[in-house]
Amino acid sequence: MSGEVARLHPEQEPGPSETPYERRLGELLESVASGATSPEEARRALRDLPFTDLGFAKVDHHRELRQGACEIVFAQGKTTEQVVAIVERLLSGNDGPVLVSRAAPEQSSAVRRLGAAHGIPVVERPAAGAIALARNIPAPVGEVLVLTAGTADLPVAEEAELTATLLGAGAEIVADVGVAGLHRLAAARERLASADAIVVIAGMEGALASVVGGMATCPVIACPTSVGYGASFGGLAALLAMLSSCTPGTVCVDIDDGVGAGYAAALIARRVP
Incomplete structure (x- = not known):
């Protein structure tokens, strides 16, 4: 693992394979069971499962639960505005890292601004057009x-x-x-x-x-x-x-x-x- 990414979670130790999304869903269910959250509040929290329809894209919030990682945004062929809208929905619907691939320079700049606005570290591979909002990266295994x-x-x-x-x-x-x-x-x-x-x-x-x-x-x-x-x-x-x-x-x-x-x-x- 590169030192650049290691610095983003130096305190983490390898643990169970539960994803942040699974953990958050479990916490919501426990909150309903204890009475701290009403069924209606839980219904509102879950209304975007399994996806949010933006018209031009159906943002898959359920993918992290199914596969262990949230949807990767393929930027090629999308406008900068579309990339930003998709990334914003992924940030609100998941709490793991968000990767954008094949990003043009203008799209990468917009993602960097989004990271700064949310206080999320940004990791880039400019030659590859890859840029990530690197929050809650799982502790490395393997x-x-x-x-x-x-x-x-x-x-x-x-x-x-x-x-x-x-x-x-x-x-x-x-x-x-x-x-x-x-x-x-x-x-x-x-x-x-x-x-x-x-x-x-x-x-x-x-x-x-x-x-x-x-x-x-x-x-x-x-x-x-x-x-x-x-x-x-x-x-x-x-x-x-x-x-x-x-x-x-x-x-x-x-x-x-x-x-x-x-x-x-x-x-x-x-x-x-």
């Missing part, structure tokens, strides 16, 4: 290792690392360990052995995922990137290579899908005994 084949793959890796961290896994990036210099990967073999889940971010021919899959004892989540030119076809060559990997335990997400890779890796890491 370890996700994010490897990149090259430096150009770092934006996708940063998206994966931030996603895994916000979901409550320890996450670390080891950059530039591609197959053109396998001695670089060999130097990280102890980290490979200690990880609970590994994300491999690679463009070009995507060979790194199969190599890591043959060395690792944990699941490997391959994430092809659009880095490359010519016959790499914007990441298609890497995608097909990863899907065709002969190493058992290696699975694949879509091109440039750092969120999907980090999310899956965190779910795996947090469930490892």
